Amino acid sequence: MISILRRGLLVVLAALPLMSQAAPGQSPRDVVQSTTTELLTDLKANRAQYKANPQAFYDALNRILGPVVDAEGVSKSIMTVKYSRKATPAQMQRFQENFKRSLFQFYGNALLDYDNQGISVDPARPDDGERATVGMKVSGNNGAVYPVQYTLENISGDWKVRNVIVNGINIGKLFRDQFADAMQRNGNDLDRTIDGWAGEVAKAKQTADASPEKAVK
Secondary structure (H helix, E strand, C coil): CHHHHHHHHHHHHHHHHHCCCCCCCCCHHHHHHHHHHHHHHHHHHHHHHHHHCHHHHHHHHHHHHCCCCCHHHHHHHHHHHHHHCCCCHHHHHHHHHHHHHHHHHHHHHHHCCCCCCCEEECCCECCCCCEEEEEEEEECCCCCEEEEEEEEEEECCEEEEEEEEECCEEHHHHHHHHHHHHHHHCCCCHHHHHHCHHHHHHHHHHHHHHCCCCCEC
C-alpha cells in the first residue's frame, strides 16, 4: 500500500493546490479540505470510466485542480532565481504546463487505485494572515498513517500552496534539485530542460519510491 501512496495519492495530493482555484474567503485548511474532498468524490463516482479512458481522468484532474497556487511562483521556485530570471513568459508558461502534465502522467494512475481508507486534515498553524501550514494524514490498508504537510501563503487575499512535504519528502526541494541537475546535463539549455521535463519527473518519482518508508506513530 505504501508504494501506491507514495507514487500516487501523496504526490498528486501535493499537486492539488498547484492547479486548483480556491473559493474566495476560504481558510488555509478549507483550501486543502475542499479540494481533497472534491477530488476523491469525483474519483469514487467515475473510477471505472477513468481507468478505461485516461484522458478523461487527466481532464478531470485539470478541471478539479485548476490554479489554488501561484503556478508561476511554484515554477520559479523549481527553476530558482538563477534560471527563472532568464526565462521568457512563454518559457515559464510552457514549463508550468509540462510540469502539470508530467505529474498527472506519472502519478495519476496510481491514485485511481486508492480506495479512500481515510484522510484527515489538521487545523492550520500558525495562521498569521500571511503564511500557514496545514497537515494531512492519509491512512493505508495496513493501519499506518502517512503525513502530508502543505505550506500556504496569502497572495492578494487568496491562500495558495507554495510547498508540500509528503511522507517526509520535500517536493519543492526534490524538483529544484532535479531541475538544476537537468540544466547542468543539458548545458544550461533552458528550452531543452523544459521540453524534457517529463523524464525529470520520472527520475524524481524513482527517487521518491526509493526513500525510506515513514509513518505517523
